Amino acid sequence: MNRIAALSLFLAVVVAGGAPPAFAQRSAALQQLVEGARKEGQLDLMISSSVGGEQGAKELTDAFKRRFGLELRINADLAGQESQKFNQAVTEGKAGIPPTYDLMQGTDENVLSLKEAGGVEPIANWESLLAEVAPEAAKVKEKISPHNLAGYGFLWSTRTAAILYNPKTISEAELPKTWKQMGDPKYKAAFSVPPFTSLSLMGLLKYEKDELLDIIRSWGRNKRDVLVYDAAAQRVMLGDLKFSYGNTDIYIEQKANDPGAPLEVSFFEDLTPRRNVMYLVRKGARRPNAAKLFALWVTGAEANAIIEKRNSIENLGLARGPVSSKIVKILERKNIKPASWFDSPKTAEKFLWLGTDEGRKYSQAIARAQREGK
Numbered sequence: 498m499n500r501i502a503a504l505s506l507f508l509a510v511v512v513a514g515g516a517p518p519a520f521a522q523r524s525a526a527l528q529q530l531v532e533g534a535r536k537e538g539q540l541d542l543m544i545s546s547s548v549g550g551e552q553g554a555k556e557l558t559d560a561f562k563r564r565f566g567l568e569l570r571i572n573a574d575l576a577g578q579e580s581q582k583f584n585q586a587v588t589e590g591k592a593g594i595p596p597t598y599d600l601m602q603g604t605d606e607n608v609l610s611l612k613e614a615g616g617v618e619p620i621a622n623w624e625s626l627l628a629e630v631a632p633e634a635a636k637v638k639e640k641i642s643p644h645n646l647a648g649y650g651f652l653w654s655t656r657t658a659a660i661l662y663n664p665k666t667i668s669e670a671e672l673p674k675t676w677k678q679m680g681d682p683k684y685k686a687a688f689s690v691p692p693f694t695s696l697s698l699m700g701l702l703k704y705e706k707d708e709l710l711d712i713i714r715s716w717g718r719n720k721r722d723v724l725v726y727d728a729a730a731q732r733v734m735l736g737d738l739k740f741s742y743g744n745t746d747i748y749i750e751q752k753a754n755d756p757g758a759p760l761e762v763s764f765f766e767d768l769t770p771r772r773n774v775m776y777l778v779r780k781g782a783r784r785p786n787a788a789k790l791f792a793l794w795v796t797g798a799e800a801n802a803i804i805e806k807r808n809s810i811e812n813l814g815l816a817r818g819p820v821s822s823k824i825v826k827i828l829e830r831k832n833i834k835p836a837s838w839f840d841s842p843k844t845a846e847k848f849l850w851l852g853t854d855e856g857r858k859y860s861q862a863i864a865r866a867q868r869e870g871k
Contacts, residue, residue: 526622527629531565533786539570540787542600543582545774551575553807560803561794569787574598583607586779590616596779599788605838606695608650608775609848618778619648620789630790631797633815640814641796643773643839650775651792654804655813657824657835658696658770660763661748662740663733672740675767676700679742680715687739689724689732690716694864696742699770701847702836706859713863717870734759745824750809764833771813771835 558571628635673679700709729741748762776792805818838848
């Protein structure tokens with residue numbers, strides 16, 4: 498094809514809706530991933546249903562295929578049971594069994610655990626590849642693939658803990674200001690606790706082990722019910738509970754559905770945990786090229802726009818979409834800086850300690866304290 502004919506074709510495509518991947522200037526490394534994915538022809542991934550169900554997953558995976566001009570069969574598992582599937586992944590690795598998924602999505606504790614078990618495949622030259630695939634994410638690469646997981650895990654979304662309260666039953670000034678204050682007898686039966694300990698264990702980011710255990714015991718004594726976040730928020734809006742400890746996305750979602758909903762958001766002054774949801778490529782993946790390409794692409798603005806349209810989940814690493822921007826503004830206004838297991842090698846060590854025999858016994862003690870108050 499001569500230069501004039503090529504230019505005519507290029508202009509025709511632009512008028513029709515954008516340049517095809519063939520005209521993109523790709524590095525040899527990126528082109529190798531794309532061609533490798535094309536040959537693999539398939540991708541098996543585990544993804545959260547929070548993407549917006551099957552329709553959301555289809556929109557996400559279709560956008561990925563369009564971006565790179567791929568015809569892949571993508572099998573997306575949205576069935577949940579994240580912890581069980583990560584435990585299965587650890588077992589597969591130890592037994593030398595080919596992984597069920599090429600790509601997995603998970604929260605901090607599951608991602609770190611699988612990496613420590615040797616079940617994650619790093620992406621070579623990830624920084625330069627990310628700069629090509631999602632330049633907006635590359636600008637904040639230390640948040641997208643933090644030091645503990647640099648090249649291994651890639652940020653998809655975040656979950657920021659918050660106090661959700663009903664302003665008709667309690668004012669913001671009357672709320673507890675710290676984790677310790679939630680154990681004050683005046684809050685007896687005012688709130689619920691979740692049935693899991695992933696949030697309460699993050700108290701180790703602020704408190705020593707014995708002190709945190711005493712704090713969670715006080716929560717257990719004061720709680721009214723044990724409820725998952727969504728159920729707790731509903732009870733708060735009904736006035737059955739004055740407040741609950743949940744996630745900011747619940748507040749955003751409820752306000753989007755009903756701006757007049759009796760639900761407001763506040764934060765503890767001593768510690769506001771942030772959990773990260775990340776993608777990682779399985780060690781021994783059958784389709785490593787497609788998995789790596791997706792893990793890099795999903796960090797960017799195109800994928801983020803899809804999830805923020807479909808759901809009220811934020812990405813405080815990228816901090817670009819309307820949901821994320823709103824939460825960032827709330828946090829800045831209240832001078833809150835969320836903390837995570839990924840903040841430093843020291844904080845990551847605290848999490849990894851939970852995987853030791855001593856740490857597991859401590860986790861059991863926290864669970865009992867939260868549930869029974871003793």
